[in-house]
Amino acid sequence: MRAVVCREWMPFDELELGELPVPEMRAGAVRIRIDACGISFATGLVVQGKYQRKPPRPFAPGTEVVGTVIECADDVSRCKVSDLVMAFIDWGGSATEAVVWEGQAYQVPEGLSAVDAIPLLSSYGTSYGALVERAELKAGQTVLVHGAGGGVGLSAVEIAKDIGATVIARAGTEEKRDWVRQRGADHVLDSRDPDFRDTVLDLTDGRGVDVVYDPLGGDVFHQSLRCMDMGGRLLTIGYASGDIPQLGINLLLLKNITVMGFNWGTYWGWTPADERVRLTPERDRVMAGLNDLWARGAIQPKIHATYPLAQFRELWADIKERRAVGRVVLLPQE
Ligand SMILES: NC(=O)c1ccc[n+]([C@@H]2O[C@H](COP(=O)([O-])OP(=O)(O)OC[C@H]3O[C@@H](n4cnc5c(N)ncnc54)[C@H](OP(=O)(O)O)[C@@H]3O)[C@@H](O)[C@H]2O)c1
Numbered sequence: 001m002r003a004v005v006c007r008e009w010m011p012f013d014e015l016e017l018g019e020l021p022v023p024e025m026r027a028g029a030v031r032i033r034i035d036a037c038g039i040s041f042a043t044g045l046v047v048q049g050k051y052q053r054k055p056p057r058p059f060a061p062g063t064e065v066v067g068t069v070i071e072c073a074d075d076v077s078r079c080k081v082s083d084l085v086m087a088f089i090d091w092g093g094s095a096t097e098a099v100v101w102e103g104q105a106y107q108v109p110e111g112l113s114a115v116d117a118i119p120l121l122s123s124y125g126t127s128y129g130a131l132v133e134r135a136e137l138k139a140g141q142t143v144l145v146h147g148a149g150g151g152v153g154l155s156a157v158e159i160a161k162d163i164g165a166t167v168i169a170r171a172g173t174e175e176k177r178d179w180v181r182q183r184g185a186d187h188v189l190d191s192r193d194p195d196f197r198d199t200v201l202d203l204t205d206g207r208g209v210d211v212v213y214d215p216l217g218g219d220v221f222h223q224s225l226r227c228m229d230m231g232g233r234l235l236t237i238g239y240a241s242g243d244i245p246q247l248g249i250n251l252l253l254l255k256n257i258t259v260m261g262f263n264w265g266t267y268w269g270w271t272p273a274d275e276r277v278r279l280t281p282e283r284d285r286v287m288a289g290l291n292d293l294w295a296r297g298a299i300q301p302k303i304h305a306t307y308p309l310a311q312f313r314e315l316w317a318d319i320k321e322r323r324a325v326g327r328v329v330l331l332p333q334e
Helices: 041-046 114-134 151-163 174-182 197-203 218-225 250-255 264-268 280-295 309-320
Strands: 002-005 016-019 029-039 064-072 084-088 097-101 142-145 166-171 187-190 209-214 228-236 258-261 303-308 327-331
Touching (some): 002 309, 016 309, 029 084, 064 097, 064 114, 084 264, 114 151, 114 228, 114 303, 142 151, 151 166, 151 174, 151 209, 166 174, 174 187, 209 218, 218 228, 228 250, 303 309
Parallel strands (some): 142 166, 142 209, 209 228, 228 258, 303 327
Antiparallel strands (some): 029 327, 064 084
16 A cells, blocks of 8 residues: 555655555454544654654554544444544555554544544543643643644644633734634734743733643743743643753752643554553543534634645645644545
8 A cells, every 4th residue: 555654764854755564453443544643742742763662663653543434343333334433553654555453442522523533532631641641730830832833733722722721822923823813812922032930920920821831842841831830730741842851850849830741642442451452541531522512512623734755845844934823634546
């Protein structure tokens, strides 16, 4: 089958378009024709061998897929041929077909296209798990969202607003800031200005925020710790700055604050222990929460652009140059 192929660890835009064997069918699985594949910052780490998970090479990168079921194993009960499903897979998304355990194939909600379902599955899943399940953000609290024009940041803004929180959001282009404002952020800051601590303290009457959503790491993490209210929770989501910060934990004691991690991939089997079966109730709960957000019209998944498979390098430029507002999506059938 046609695929973007990673044979050696290398930057995403140096990969080649090529052929890989069609994946074999197995018990409990469905075969899907992949209609859309989400590519993100993290995909670029995977193909360089810099991600916590290292697929066996050669492989097709891409873990967020939406597609049509074209074959079901005899023992499958959750899906049927022609269903439109979304799934986080181990790898193999930038190809025409994938074989997926039925337990991780979720029906795309009514009214959502294959392309628009990509951010729902991945970015919104991450932010819902982080803000609702981990940080337990409440109405009336204040949240600081970094990388707010990007995939996970934008979804965090919308989910926080739906909860009833006040949102302070940082983004790096006027186009991103406009969209973040439209989606309800109360205060929007330019992230190209590296200093935000004093502004955030001013906006919160000197108290600081209750929750920080941090997909960036580096100095952003350190400054964020210094504009949090007592009882505040900092969610460490990723390290798009390229710097994984180190922390002297005495600061947590002195300020009565918490740093907490959230990894959506854990719910889908991306840890050495592969807990996808055990964590089915948790995954189902988040997916039900996302369906509800969509059904109530509380969210508007934002697609920056779509690209046919052969234009994966053009797609990558949107991510690398930090211009994508929302998500970029690869179309393996085109
Ligand atoms: N924990 C989880 O389960 C989970 C799930 C999904 C993603 N993630 C992680 O979250 C992070 C963001 O993912 P995403 O899909 O939202 O990516 P994205 O759409 O590319 O957005 C990332 C944002 O980070 C900022 N950024 C990018 N490079 C930067 C740099 N060198 N220095 C400072 N800021 C930079 C940009 O914001 P501005 O330029 O506008 O400031 C960009 O909009 C990644 O590290 C990813 O691995 C974690």
